[in-house]
Amino acid sequence: MTNLSKWVSFFALLLPLAVSAETPFNKGVNLTNWFQSSSARQIQFSKFSKTDFEHIKSLGCDVIRLPINLHGMTGPGPDHALDPLFFTLLDQAVDWAEALNLKLILDNHSFDPAGSTDPAIGDLLNKVWTQMAQHYKNRSDLVFYEILNEPHGIDPSLWNAIQQAAINAIRTEDTSHFIVVGGANYNNYNELAGLPHYTDNKLIYTFHFYDPFIFTHQGASWTDPSMVPLSGVPFPYQSSAMPAVPASLKGTWIEDQMKNYNSDGTAAKVKQLIDIAVNFKTQRGVPVYCGEFGVYIPNSDNTQRTAWYTLVRSYLEEKGIPWTIWDYTGGFGLFEKNSNELFDYDLNVPLLQGLGLTVPPGQIYTPHFQQTGLIIYDDYIGPGLLESSSSGTGTLDFYQPANVHAGNFSIYWSGVDQYFTIGFDFKPDGNFSLLPDYDFTLDFWVKGDTPGASFDVRFLDTKTGADDHPWRLGKTIDNTYASWDNEWHHIIIPLSELEEKGSWDNEYINPQGKFDWSATDKFEIVAEQQALNGMGFYFDDINISGEPFVVTSVLKTEESSAVNIFPNPARDELHVEYTLMHPGNTVISLYSAIGQEIRTIDNGNVVPGKHDVKLDVGDLPGGIYLVRIASEEVQLTKKVRVE
Numbered sequence: 001m002t003n004l005s006k007w008v009s010f011f012a013l014l015l016p017l018a019v020s021a022e023t024p025f026n027k028g029v030n031l032t033n034w035f036q037s038s039s040a041r042q043i044q045f046s047k048f049s050k051t052d053f054e055h056i057k058s059l060g061c062d063v064i065r066l067p068i069n070l071h072g073m074t075g076p077g078p079d080h081a082l083d084p085l086f087f088t089l090l091d092q093a094v095d096w097a098e099a100l101n102l103k104l105i106l107d108n109h110s111f112d113p114a115g116s117t118d119p120a121i122g123d124l125l126n127k128v129w130t131q132m133a134q135h136y137k138n139r140s141d142l143v144f145y146e147i148l149n150e151p152h153g154i155d156p157s158l159w160n161a162i163q164q165a166a167i168n169a170i171r172t173e174d175t176s177h178f179i180v181v182g183g184a185n186y187n188n189y190n191e192l193a194g195l196p197h198y199t200d201n202k203l204i205y206t207f208h209f210y211d212p213f214i215f216t217h218q219g220a221s222w223t224d225p226s227m228v229p230l231s232g233v234p235f236p237y238q239s240s241a242m243p244a245v246p247a248s249l250k251g252t253w254i255e256d257q258m259k260n261y262n263s264d265g266t267a268a269k270v271k272q273l274i275d276i277a278v279n280f281k282t283q284r285g286v287p288v289y290c291g292e293f294g295v296y297i298p299n300s301d302n303t304q305r306t307a308w309y310t311l312v313r314s315y316l317e318e319k320g321i322p323w324t325i326w327d328y329t330g331g332f333g334l335f336e337k338n339s340n341e342l343f344d345y346d347l348n349v350p351l352l353q354g355l356g357l358t359v360p361p362g363q364i365y366t367p368h369f370q371q372t373g374l375i376i377y378d379d380y381i382g383p384g385l386l387e388s389s390s391s392g393t394g395t396l397d398f399y400q401p402a403n404v405h406a407g408n409f410s411i412y413w414s415g416v417d418q419y420f421t422i423g424f425d426f427k428p429d430g431n432f433s434l435l436p437d438y439d440f441t442l443d444f445w446v447k448g449d450t451p452g453a454s455f456d457v458r459f460l461d462t463k464t465g466a467d468d469h470p471w472r473l474g475k476t477i478d479n480t481y482a483s484w485d486n487e488w489h490h491i492i493i494p495l496s497e498l499e500e501k502g503s504w505d506n507e508y509i510n511p512q513g514k515f516d517w518s519a520t521d522k523f524e525i526v527a528e529q530q531a532l533n534g535m536g537f538y539f540d541d542i543n544i545s546g547e548p549f550v551v552t553s554v555l556k557t558e559e560s561s562a563v564n565i566f567p568n569p570a571r572d573e574l575h576v577e578y579t580l581m582h583p584g585n586t587v588i589s590l591y592s593a594i595g596q597e598i599r600t601i602d603n604g605n606v607v608p609g610k611h612d613v614k615l616d617v618g619d620l621p622g623g624i625y626l627v628r629i630a631s632e633e634v635q636l637t638k639k640v641r642v643e
Contacts, residue, residue: 023204023287023322024141024178025103027313027356028063029056029334030292032327035068035093036109040086041397044387046380050096055343056328057100060358064102065291065324066093067109067149070128080127085399087135098140105180105324106132107146107291113222116153117184122162126169133173145170146180146291149187150208156184160196167200180291182206187291189273192280205284207277208292208326209312212264214257216308219299225252231299233258235308237265270308271315278319290316290323294332302337302350310354317356325355340428370432371549373440376424376523376542379407388423388522392416394532405445405488405540413525414536422525422539429462432544433518436496437639438624440546443492446477448484450535456528457493458501462519471515472501476529488540495544550591550626565627569641572618578629579610586631588613598625606631617642 031052037043056064073086090106097104108128125148136143147166151159163181170179181203183191189207210216217223218230229246239262245255263269281288293312295305309325316323326332329341339346344363352359375382381398389396394416399409413422432440442457458474475493482489500511525539564577576588589600598620601613615627620642628637 023289025063025289026322027317028061028065028103028324029328030065030067030107030324030326031056032067032330035066035090037069038072040073040083040089041399043086043089044381044398045089045092046383047386049383050099052328052343053096053100053102057102058358058360059334059352060356062101062103063105063322063324064097065105065107065146067107069110070108070132071110071124074124074128077124077127080124082128082131082135094136094139094143098142101142103142103144105144105146105291106136107149107180109149111149113150113152114224117148117151117159119154119158121148121151122165125162125166129166130169130173133170133177137174137176139177141177144178144180144204146206147182149291150182151184152186154184156191156194159184160194164196164198167198167203171200176202178202178204180204180206180289182208182291189277189280192277192288197284204287204289205280206289206291209274209277209290210293211270211273212257212261214254214261215265215300215304216295218296220296225249225254227254230254232301233261233265234301235265235304236267237262267311270311274312274315274319274321277321281319281321288321290321292326293323294326296331297333297337298331302348306348306350306354309351313355342428368431369434370430370544371434373543373545373548374430376444376544377411377539378541378543379409381424384427385523386425386427388421388425388524390419390421390423392420394420395536396420396422400538403447403538405447405538407540410538410540412536412538414532415534416527416532418527418529418531420527420532424523426520426522430520431518432459432495432520433516434549434639435544435546436494436517438546438549439494439496440544441492441494442498442543443490443545444542445488445490445540446482447486447488447538448482448536449486451479451484453484453532453535453537454478454529455532455537456501456524456526458524458526459498459515459517459520460522460524461516462521463505464519469503469505469509469514470521471503471512473498473515474501475499478529488538492545549624563629563636563638565638565640569643570617571643572616574615574617574627574640576613576615576627576629577610578613578631580606580608580631582632583607584632586611586629588615589628589630590615590617591626591628592623 031048034047035043053064073083074080075083094104129145129147132145147163167179167181179200179202181195181198182205183195185191187206187208189209192205192207195205214230215233215235217227218233220227225248229248232241232243234241242261245258249255257264277288295308313323328334333341334348334351335341335346336348347360349359349362376385381387395412395414397412400412401409404410411422454476456474456476458472460470460472463470475498477491481491500513500515502511503509566575583605586603586606587600588603590598592598603613622643625640625642626637627640
């Protein structure tokens with residue numbers, strides 16, 4: 001063989017290796033705390049939507065890693081059948097990803113950081129992944145399978161064999177989709193080299209990166225020991241900025257890491273550790289990707305946090321390693337600390353810049369009056385709400401298909417302890433201060449099976465400080481509202497008729513008339529009066545209902561000496577008194593509650609001084625109306641009632 005032929009043969013051998021080392025995505029996020037529920041029936045599917053996928057793509061991401069408590073989605077052994085509801089929900093997420101050309105990694109996040117991986121997990125893994133492969137084998141190549149997140153407390157050689165068996169189980173059904181595999185010890189980069197040369201040509205090897213750990217996890221409660229007391233660890237290391245070791249952490253591995261932080265808390269050390277994964281990628285000629293990296297928000301400095309992300313992201317990209325940060329929303333997320341995590345308002349711009357992501361145009365969030373009804377539950381929890389139910393015994397199923405008033409699902413609630421709540425948290429808090437006056441109602445359907453049973457419905461406002469409490473406003477729903485006869489009953493309660501229910505703030509506080517509709521935090525259904533042992537309720541179509549109305553600005557009359565509108569309520573005519581300091585054109589308009597103009601008086605160029613304009617309302621049906629006065633000096637819309 002000639003020298004030329006030898007070189008041609010050599011490069012022919014290298015070419016497939018180089019191609020196989022390419023990972024078919026670049027950067028993205030982990031979309032956490034969505035499919036990580038204990039069962040399919042506890043997934044709050046409406047937490048994210050296609051709009052969130054669009055937002056993520058607009059940042060410049062091309063991949064989403066979706067953590068799933070996959071083992072929690074199954075029935076009992078030996079079959080471990082996946083719940084059809086789980087597939088119904090997950091299919092929608094896959095549909096959104098495919099419509100937007102986003103890669104979607106289905107990450108088996110059946111994971112307890114404090115509990116070791118069961119050495120007998122192989123049978124369960126094989127069962128669930130065979131079903132997943134059967135279900136998704138005909139979907140696009142945008143779908144990826146990740147066998148198991150962060151196996152730990154298990155012998156690496158045993159884990160390697162279990163992982164090979166899971167690969168084989170997938171391939172009995174699906175030979176086309178990529179599979180993500182990782183090493184033991186929490187997908188540590190040091191475990192990559194110990195992975196066998198798996199007999200599959202469509203694998204991506206993953207590792208996670210959280211070094212230096214005392215910086216990235218300061219404030220974390222799930223470590224052993226808890227790192228909640230640790231705060232102020234800088235990055236990079238600065239001798240003068242290092243905090244003292246908290247008393248509860250002395251004598252632990254955390255104190256040891258703090259002693260070594262002068263060498264571990266440096267950019268050079270971070271790169272040195274990432275190079276372990278880089279060397280594996282180079283030596284094996286396989287695709288390698290960083291599935292998680294991040295810094296916990298609560299106890300870290302945002303500037304230093306951003307510096308760490310910038311360093312890690314830049315070095316990963318320099319070495320050709322794709323990444324998905326942990327996480328999108330939540331404790332490691334892309335949003336400002338203690339914000340409502342609204343995409344248009346709360347993104348952490350320096351962090352986005354450090355990650356090399358596209359920064360969207362920012363907007364300033366202005367709290368606004370709720371002027372329409374809203375859905376609390378209608379097959380899914382309504383948009384802008386998060387589930388906040390309490391834990392306890394009994395059953396709470398948000399996707400009960402057998403007994404529904406309308407649609408596909410209802411909520412089933414049975415056998416729960418006293419004070420157990422079905423909770424819906426408004427994000428951000430709702431300003432519902434106008435709704436009671438505009439005759440809005442709490443509107444829902446309920447079916448019960450036990451005469452004499454009862455529950456409370458209530459709204460909670462926001463605790464604003466040490467001298468405030470989370471006040472409650474609600475009603476007790478018992479047999480006076482509906483017969484618990486296994487039939488659906490429609491309950492309609494005007495918001496204005498809800499009653500003060502005091503507050504629980506480590507102790508019970510009697511009602512004081514301080515409930516604040518402008519800062520409504522939650523809506524709850526609660527077993528306030530009794531435990532529901534042996535009792536069951538179904539709930540459906542839970543809404544705040546009413547006719548939409550238009551308000552451009554709302555001021556109480558006493559807050560403006562320039563305008564007075566009276567009488568209120570009115571029967572025949574309304575008086576609009578206003579005072580101008582300077583001459584100017586003034587227009588006074590009367591609108592229906594939904595913003596339809598009824599009549600307008602244009603006073604023209606009015607001289608300074610006090611003026612009184614009469615509006616005839618005697619021909620109008622009773623109800624709520626809006627009076628608007630507009631001039632260069634005065635802009636006011638006020639609600640009035642006509643009787």
